[in-house]
Amino acid sequence: MNPYGFVRLGPAAQREAAIRHDRFNGLSGRLYCQLTALTHLFIPKTQETARGQHQKLDLLRTADGRPLLPGSSLKGVIRSVAEAISGSCLTLPLGKGGEIEYRGRPPVSYRIPRGFEHCRDADHLCPACRIFGSLSGGNPFLGKIGLGDAVAAGPFETETITIEALMEPKPRHRAWYEDPNQRGYLRGRKFYYHRPLGPRRTEVRNEYNKTIEAVKPSAVFEFDLVYNNLTKAELALLIFALTLEPEMAYKVGMGKPVGLGSARIEIVGWEQIDRQARYRQLGSGVTALKGDLLSAEIARWQEEYHRAYANWQDSLADLRRIWTWDPSSRTDIRYPGQEWFRQNPRVPIERTP
Numbered sequence: 001m002n003p004y005g006f007v008r009l010g011p012a013a014q015r016e017a018a019i020r021h022d023r024f025n026g027l028s029g030r031l032y033c034q035l036t037a038l039t040h041l042f043i044p045k046t047q048e049t050a051r052g053q054h055q056k057l058d059l060l061r062t063a064d065g066r067p068l069l070p071g072s073s074l075k076g077v078i079r080s081v082a083e084a085i086s087g088s089c090l091t092l093p094l095g096k097g098g099e100i101e102y103r104g105r106p107p108v109s110y111r112i113p114r115g116f117e118h119c120r121d122a123d124h125l126c127p128a129c130r131i132f133g134s135l136s137g138g139n140p141f142l143g144k145i146g147l148g149d150a151v152a153a154g155p156f157e158t159e160t161i162t163i164e165a166l167m168e169p170k171p172r173h174r175a176w177y178e179d180p181n182q183r184g185y186l187r188g189r190k191f192y193y194h195r196p197l198g199p200r201r202t203e204v205r206n207e208y209n210k211t212i213e214a215v216k217p218s219a220v221f222e223f224d225l226v227y228n229n230l231t232k233a234e235l236a237l238l239i240f241a242l243t244l245e246p247e248m249a250y251k252v253g254m255g256k257p258v259g260l261g262s263a264r265i266e267i268v269g270w271e272q273i274d275r276q277a278r279y280r281q282l283g284s285g286v287t288a289l290k291g292d293l294l295s296a297e298i299a300r301w302q303e304e305y306h307r308a309y310a311n312w313q314d315s316l317a318d319l320r321r322i323w324t325w326d327p328s329s330r331t332d333i334r335y336p337g338q339e340w341f342r343q344n345p346r347v348p349i350e351r352t353p
């Protein structure tokens with residue numbers, strides 16, 4: 001099976017002004033989260049690599065040797081989910097004619113539907129930009145959440161493996177990327193399937209593939225997420241994007257097309273801060289939720305997501321189909337060979353073997 005699928009855009013979300021930081025009348029708090037690796041997981045540290053040679057990449061670690069997922073990259077992944085299930089903007093640079101261009105020979109471009117252009121003004125932001133920020137344009141907005149690095153807590157193991165090349169069909173394969181119902185338009189947002197069988201390993205070591213040191217499944221990473229001044233709908237979107245549904249799992253880090261990066265995120269603690277109570281000196285204004293109370297609160301906000309974002313059920317259904325984690329699945333994922341592309345230039349992605 002092909003390594004990725006598309007999530008339909010759905011209708012474009014309404015754009016609104018972000019509530020400013022100087023008015024603390026929204027919802028604020030801190031979420032304590034755990035990310036559990038379901039397959040091997042790999043985040044490379046910044047390192048010199050020589051071109052034209054087989055690369056050996058080291059794992060990113062803290063000063064005391066614990067594997068680490070930078071908060072910035074985690075934020076990017078959570079954001080991509082929130083965008084996909086709320087009709088938020090496409091954070092891709094557009095060409096002069098308002099189309100997305102992929103470099104290559106020849107370059108390939110796709111138009112995007114109205115209302116999905118990247119937000120450029122803090123007074124008109126899509127849901128994801130109001131939560132995660134929008135730095136393009138002349139009126140930037142820093143967003144209303146902060147994520148710390150996710151650091152491996154407790155025991156973990158690593159393994160050095162040589163993975164297959166991450167090559168994708170290039171230039172962006174039109175029969176897959178184009179909306180089958182709207183010629184010339186982008187089909188949606190791309191997400192990678194899970195491969196419960198684990199990474200696609202190989203004995204071959206050449207300039208196209210890599211040898212990496214990956215964290216083995218069942219390692220647990222911990223991180224905090226602080227949010228300030230969110231609206232009800234924004235908090236609902238954030239909670240749903242973080243926790244998803246019980247049968248779904250995330251893809252994070254490097255090597256997604258070859259079976260790495262499946263992970264589950266769980267909220268294990270929640271402090272809700274009532275800034276008004278603090279201001280009026282009515283106690284600390286902090287409510288800490290754990291156990292059953294925490295589960296009930298998460299379920300309540302998940303329901304709120306379905307209410308507030310009912311227009312994006314199709315997008316969620318697509319993401320659910322792509323991100324369902326079935327540990328017993330033996331389905332392989334790989335790009336069809338070059339010969340297949342030569343013989344089937346127009347076969348759409350859903351009929352690709």
Ligand SMILES: [Zn+2]
Pocket residue numbers: 088089090118119125126127128129130134
């Ligand atoms: Zn936006």
